[in-house]
Amino acid sequence: MSKANLVSLRIITADIKRLVQFFENATGTTAKWATDDFAEIITGSFTLAIGSTRTLAFFGDRVAAPASNKSVIIEFLVQNVDDNYEMIKGLTSDIVQQPTTMPWGNRSLLFRDPDGNLINFFTPVTEEAKKKFA
Structure with a gap:
């Protein structure tokens, strides 16, 4: 079995623009947007991914809920x-x-x-x- 390396943490949100802007301001890092529903804050050692609730359709019902951590x-x-x-x-x-x-x-x-x-x-x-x- 190969070793697993944590490289990213994803937050699901109902307001992706607001949350991405918050993390851009907090970290001083500009997000890389892949789509209107998915962005990443990439730091030197880790990526904070932020996805809208619409991305949950790819994983199935009730797999995650925004603002519930x-x-x-x-x-x-x-x-x-x-x-x-x-x-x-x-x-x-x-x-x-x-x-x-x-x-x-x-x-x-x-x-x-x-x-x-x-x-x-x-x-x-x-x-x-x-x-x-x-």
Whole structure:
């Protein structure tokens, strides 16, 4: 059996233009649109795919529901989470946690995107955490 490599996470949304614009602004990355119903935010290490509810027709009924995630945190490594905090406050009022240093050595900012998905911007601040992402 071959090893599986995670390369993408896809969010299904009822308002793709709004969600793509949010992530473009939050990440400073321009989305690549494949169709009016599918776009990707491509970073150096990962792709965040965003699909409209119309893309669900390819997978079958009730396979996914937009704006219903309560168990996944989408995490982005950023240069300085405190610098990003001011920018994020301009994009959403749904700040879950202001920048806080976590016991495992990352300084984290938790907020929700327009669909309610939990997003974590983090910066390693301890030597051990920095080594992990070097």
